[in-house]
Amino acid sequence: MKLFKQVxxxxxxxxxxxxxxxTQAQITNDITEGEALKxxxxxxxxxEVQNVLVNIAVVDAGANLKAFIRMDDSxxxxxxxxxxxxxxxxxxxxxxxxxxxxxxxxxIIYNIEHSNGGLMTFPGGVPIKNKVGKIIGAIGxxxxxxxxxxxxxxxxxxxxxx
Numbered sequence: 130m131k132l133f134k135q136v137x138x139x140x141x142x143x144x145x146x147x148x149x150x151x152t153q154a155q156i157t158n159d160i161t162e163g164e165a166l167k168x169x170x171x172x173x174x175x176x177e178v179q180n181v182l183v184n185i186a187v188v189d190a191g192a193n194l195k196a197f198i199r200m201d202d203s204x205x206x207x208x209x210x211x212x213x214x215x216x217x218x219x220x221x222x223x224x225x226x227x228x229x230x231x232x233x234x235x236x237i238i239y240n241i242e243h244s245n246g247g248l249m250t251f252p253g254g255v256p257i258k259n260k261v262g263k264i265i266g267a268i269g270x271x272x273x274x275x276x277x278x279x280x281x282x283x284x285x286x287x288x289x290x291x
Contacts, residue, residue: 172288185270
């Protein structure tokens, strides 16, 4: 019993020693807060120029929400759609519109949109790459037509490398 307590104490001490470096670790190819905001604001500016009210979501390399904005008077239902478009683009590292082509009846991944808690397989979600071409996150836009959503997302994604 005494040996067990010593081992337990040693393990706890080891965990507490290592813990600060673990909690501060970040994926090296993850989008930064500044980059996420740059993407978000570039997309928002483009939506304003087009006079389109949208919701814009930016996720990090782990598909976790990093930045979000709901433009005034944009559709409430588009909040979830924008987030899912961003996550879907990151999960599969591709434009959600291109993924949608593969999910049609008879397609090679028909019905995949029912996985991962629900995917969005129509245009408006785009991976975000850094200056060396590594995927660091994704953007999802919803509220306009699918062509408008995709165009706005492309502008946002390009903002990181500009």
